[in-house]
Amino acid sequence: MTEIKRHRITLHVDMDSFYSSVETRERPELKGLPVVVGSDPKEGSGRGVVSTCSYEAREFGIHSGMPISKAYKLCPDAAYLPVNMKLYKETSRQIMQLMRIFPDRFQQVSVDEAYLDIGDGIEDYESATLLAEKIKDEVFRKHGLTCSIGVAPNKVIAKIASDFNKPNGLTVVRPAEVEDFLFPLPISKIPGIGKKTQPILKEMGMETVGQLATADVQLLIARFGKFGLVMHQLANGVDRREVKEREEVKSISTEDTFDRDISEPDMIRKNILQLCENVHKPLIKKRFRFRTVTIKVRYGDFRTYTRAKTVSAATTEMQTIKKVSLELMEEFIGTGEFRLLGVGVTKLEKIDERQTSLSDFLDSD
Structure with a gap:
């Protein structure tokens, strides 16, 4: 086995079933019950997917990414709640702000997980374990939520360790234990x-x-x-x-799951154009130009495809997003019924304040 030379200690903090845990915190009457966060199942006919679910719901076989209709069949008595992203992002911001005070280096990788490099000041795993316990206590005391933490020589081992004993787990893997653990x-x-x-x-x-x-x-x-x-x-x-x-945002995208599958060309194009407008607003607000436009299509049988096209020069123009998205969509129109459509932009560049173009204002209405 290759020797791990890095002496710094890495923590991976992963919030436990984040969305559903936040919902349960806000609604104490749901504690101990199966909670599913996603689209309204509409008594089994809902079109969305499960965003996350509580550990009680997982005992019924429900998991993230599952069609909401299937989740309903597995557990019709669960509490089905819509996604409240504003609440989750604000809770995440507060928790990440709390955790930033502990390490030398900090890297948030999603709304509910982060890496912490605790630096040269703490080189023994006993002290690192005490720090991890303190983080867990502080997150629970101030936010009423549990997290699982992996403590290890590097990022990949720490991430695997954080998932090893969920929920509310703490797994420590010292350099000499890596092989036995992995x-x-x-x-x-x-x-x-x-x-x-x-x-x-x-x-x-x-x-x-x-x-x-x-x-x-x-x-x-x-x-x-x-x-x-x-x-x-x-x-x-x-x-x-x-x-x-x-690093800075790498893509901006949005998608829509329909109440019923759609196949009418005019309706498809109308929805694509609306998605383009939904993507353009945060693009301008966050002051980015883009070079690549992407679309995503999902058929009624869950077959999913993506297509992308890169334009010659970075731009902010909404009309470019619309034009390219419609061009990419033509490949799929007339080939079946769609349950989901999505549009995104990638290869983003930050706009210098001095380089604001007239199109920024014309397209932002």
């Missing part, structure tokens, strides 16, 4: 190894992290390219990424 785990625990990669690795005789870690790296590279080397390193607990503040 090797028995299924390969699905390695970030980036998803449902498409797992069957291929299984065919190659690799189902545990240990089997992946001790595999011939040249065979992995031959099959997966550079990702084969990355997988091999992560399986061995090697991760040289630093904890650093997240």
Whole structure:
């Protein structure tokens, strides 16, 4: 196994079932009950998906990303609540602000998780464990929410550790314990190894992290390219990424799930144009230009496709978003019924205050 030379200690903090936990905090009568956050199931005919659910709901087989109609069939008596993103973001902001005071370096990676590099001041795992316990206590005392924390030599091990004993868990993996901790785990625990990669690795005789870690790296590279080397390193607990503040926004997107599948060309185009306007507003508000427009389509049977096109020069113009989105959509019009459409922009560039163009104002109405 490759030696882990990094001496700094990394924490990964992951809020437990964040959306549903915030809802339960706001509505104490829901405590101990199955709670599902997502679209209204409409007695089993809802069109949305589960955003998150409480651990009580998970006991019924419900999970994030599941169609809300399926969740309803599994547990019709659960409390089904709409997504209240404003509440979750504000709660997240407060929690992240609290956690920023503890580390030398801090990196928020989503609304409910962050990495903390506690620096050269704390080099022993006993002190790091006490710090993790303090963070957990402070988050619960001030916000009434629990979190799970992994304490480890680097980011990948800390992330796997934070998920090891959920909810309200604390898992510490010292450098000498990395192999014993990682090797028995299924390969699905390695970030980036998803449902498409797992069957291929299984065919190659690799189902545990240990089997992946001790595999011939040249065979992995031959099959997966550079990702084969990355997988091999992560399986061995090697991760040289630093904890650093997240860079600027990389994409802005929005999508809409319909109450009924739609196939009428005029209705499809109308919805695409509305989505373009919904994307353009935050683009201007956050002062970005874009170079690439993307669309997302999901058929009634859940087949999902994306398409993208890059324009010649970065722009803020809404008409460009609309024009390109409609062009990309033409491939799909007439091919079936759609339950979801989405539009996004990527390859963003921050606008210098001195470079404001007239189109910024014309398109922002």
